[in-house]
Amino acid sequence: MNFEPTETQALIQRAARDFAARVVLPIAAEIDARATIPPAVVRALGELGLMAVNIAPELGGSGAGVVAYALAVQEIARACASIAVTMSVTNMVGEAIARFGTSAQASHYCPALARGDEGLGCFALSEPDAGSDPGAMVTTARRDGAEWVLDGAKQWISGGSAARVLIVWARTGPPETGTKGIACFLVDGNAAGLRVGRPEDKMGLRGSSTVPLEFASCRVPATAMLGSENDGFKIAMMALDGGRIGIGAQAVGIARAALEESVRYAKDRRTFGAPIAEHQAIQWMLADMQTRIDAAHLLSMRAAAMKEAGRPFSREAAIAKLFASEAAIAVCNSAVQIHGGYGYTRDFAAERHLRDARVTTIYEGTSEIQRLVIARSALA
Ligand SMILES: Cc1cc2nc3c(=O)[nH]c(=O)nc-3n(C[C@H](O)[C@H](O)[C@H](O)COP(=O)(O)OP(=O)(O)OC[C@H]3O[C@@H](n4cnc5c(N)ncnc54)[C@H](O)[C@@H]3O)c2cc1C
Numbered sequence: 001m002n003f004e005p006t007e008t009q010a011l012i013q014r015a016a017r018d019f020a021a022r023v024v025l026p027i028a029a030e031i032d033a034r035a036t037i038p039p040a041v042v043r044a045l046g047e048l049g050l051m052a053v054n055i056a057p058e059l060g061g062s063g064a065g066v067v068a069y070a071l072a073v074q075e076i077a078r079a080c081a082s083i084a085v086t087m088s089v090t091n092m093v094g095e096a097i098a099r100f101g102t103s104a105q106a107s108h109y110c111p112a113l114a115r116g117d118e119g120l121g122c123f124a125l126s127e128p129d130a131g132s133d134p135g136a137m138v139t140t141a142r143r144d145g146a147e148w149v150l151d152g153a154k155q156w157i158s159g160g161s162a163a164r165v166l167i168v169w170a171r172t173g174p175p176e177t178g179t180k181g182i183a184c185f186l187v188d189g190n191a192a193g194l195r196v197g198r199p200e201d202k203m204g205l206r207g208s209s210t211v212p213l214e215f216a217s218c219r220v221p222a223t224a225m226l227g228s229e230n231d232g233f234k235i236a237m238m239a240l241d242g243g244r245i246g247i248g249a250q251a252v253g254i255a256r257a258a259l260e261e262s263v264r265y266a267k268d269r270r271t272f273g274a275p276i277a278e279h280q281a282i283q284w285m286l287a288d289m290q291t292r293i294d295a296a297h298l299l300s301m302r303a304a305a306m307k308e309a310g311r312p313f314s315r316e317a318a319i320a321k322l323f324a325s326e327a328a329i330a331v332c333n334s335a336v337q338i339h340g341g342y343g344y345t346r347d348f349a350a351e352r353h354l355r356d357a358r359v360t361t362i363y364e365g366t367s368e369i370q371r372l373v374i375a376r377s378a379l380a
Contacts, residue, residue: 005071012068015048016075024079031082031207032352035199039162045087046116050076052094059098060111066242066308070249070300077253081356082207084253086120088246089158093121093167096239097186100227105186109165119164119189123243124154124213125236131156132369134169134236135179139215141170146222148172148185150193150215156363160211161196163189167239168215169232182232185224193218204355241314242307243364244321248300251321251328251360252293258328258335258353259289265339265348282338289331296324315377322370325360332357 005013023044031037045051053069055061062068069091077084094113098106112118130136139152150170160166166187173181187194197212227235263286266277276282299320306313332354336343343350361367 005067008064009068009071012049012053012062012064013071013075016050016072017078019044019048019050020075020079024076024083028080029346029349029352031080032204033206033346035206035209037083037086037207041083042086042116042120044116045076045083046114049114050087051090051116052110052114053091055091055094055098055110055114059094059106060114061094061098066245066304067301070245070304073246073249074253074256074297074300077250078257079253080207081250081254081353082205084250085205085208085247086159088243088250089123090116090121092239092243092246093123093165095242096167096235097121097165097226100231100235101186102223104223105226109186112164120159120162122157122160122163122166122189123239124157124160124166124168124187126154126156128153128155128212132366135182135233137169137171137182138175139168139170141172141183141185143172143222144219147219148222148224150185150187150218150220152215154213154215156200156210157213158208158210158363160213161199161209165189166194166213167226169236170215172229172232177230179233180230182236183229184226184232184235185220186226187218187220187224191218191220203358204352205359206355240364241317244317244370245300245303245307245313247360247364248296248303248317248320248324251324251357252296252300254353254357254360255289255293255296255324255328255331258332258350258357259286259293261349261353262286262289262335262338269340276338285334285338289334292327292331296320296327299323315374318365318370318373321360321364322367322374325357326367328357328360329354 049062052061053064057063097109113121127137141148168187169184172183195214199209269276303316303320335350339350
């Protein structure tokens with residue numbers, strides 16, 4: 001067992017950390033306030049190799065592996081959770097195309113996603129009435145000669161308004177085929193028949209736009225199918241397993257920011273003639289925050305290392321995501337408490353961290369769904 005990063009992992013971590021400190025952190029509050037990420041930041045992430053960390057260099061990626069990817073997401077999330085999720089989803093989409101796509105699909109999309117200059121990768125699985133239960137989706141894909149015709153609606157699509165390519169799941173079989181009759185398609189962001197709706201006005205993660213999508217007779221060539229016709233659901237579940245490592249890492253990054261700012265504040269703020277850091281109640285909060293963060297980090301690294309080693313990692317990814325997301329909320333909540341009344345204002349970042357952390361127990365599978373996955377494995 002080795003807790004030290006390899007040279008490559010340390011290199012990626014350093015690159016992400018430097019970029020986060022130099023470029024991202026100074027504009028993080030503005031990204032939240034304006035609810036937009038400057039495109040130059042996304043391009044710069046691409047130039048650093050952070051939009052395709054676990055993708056082979058032949059496809060434009062860094063080829064640095066899953067652990068390096070998780071370390072990088074954590075560093076970016078430490079500065080800005082919205083940028084971290086943007087990076088995480090594009091990495092996830094690129095990986096799915098590299099893994100399940102034909103070589104033509106991979107060489108067409110992966111280098112562009114890796115560069116970060118032509119738009120993002122999006123993951124369009126959820127629907128207005130199918131989130132935790134994607135098998136209930138009603139979007140359809142009908143074969144028409146050499147094309148598939150997509151009709152339906154997707155909901156909550158991160159980065160959907162700036163997409164280079166979307167992986168879109170749709171039902172190719174009748175409803176009674178359940179999760180078997182589902183396929184997925186690579187749809188260009190500018191495809192005719194794809195309409196992007198108004199961004200959601202969210203509590204947190206405001207820099208990352210989350211949009212509904214409508215598909216009205218959206219035609220894609222038969223070659224746009226990713227994997228084979230009945231494998232769509234399996235591909236979604238496998239991609240989400242990997243995605244959960246990214247969200248776990250994002251949660252750890254947000255929590256680290258909240259702790260570091262709390263420590264600084266606690267040393268500075270004085271009550272009853274002493275810095276609040278000298279009150280044991282504050283020290284205990286800081287101790288619990290640090291302990292939760294370390295445990296979440298180790299769980300997230302374990303899941304990443306298992307994926308990298310090619311071992312089954314569904315259960316470990318669910319455990320990491322569940323623990324890290326709930327830890328992040330608890331840590332950020334304590335950060336607001338430590339900041340007192342100031343923690344409840346926009347003058348300090350603690351409230352943004354709490355708002356950003358809140359979604360991590362919801363997306364890429366709620367905490368309840370992670371518990372289902374973990375319990376299923378325990379009972380198997
Ligand atoms: C900011 C944001 C970004 C997102 N980005 C994307 C994206 O890019 N792509 C995408 O496809 N989706 C995305 N999502 C959707 C997200 O994955 C879903 O919101 C999530 O899976 C929950 O689905 P739901 O909202 O429909 O809630 P529901 O499924 O309706 O669940 C409601 C509640 O019931 C609970 N519940 C449901 N079923 C069970 C059960 N069997 N046992 C116990 N409890 C249960 C849930 O845990 C939850 O608490 C995003 C969501 C948000 C908020």
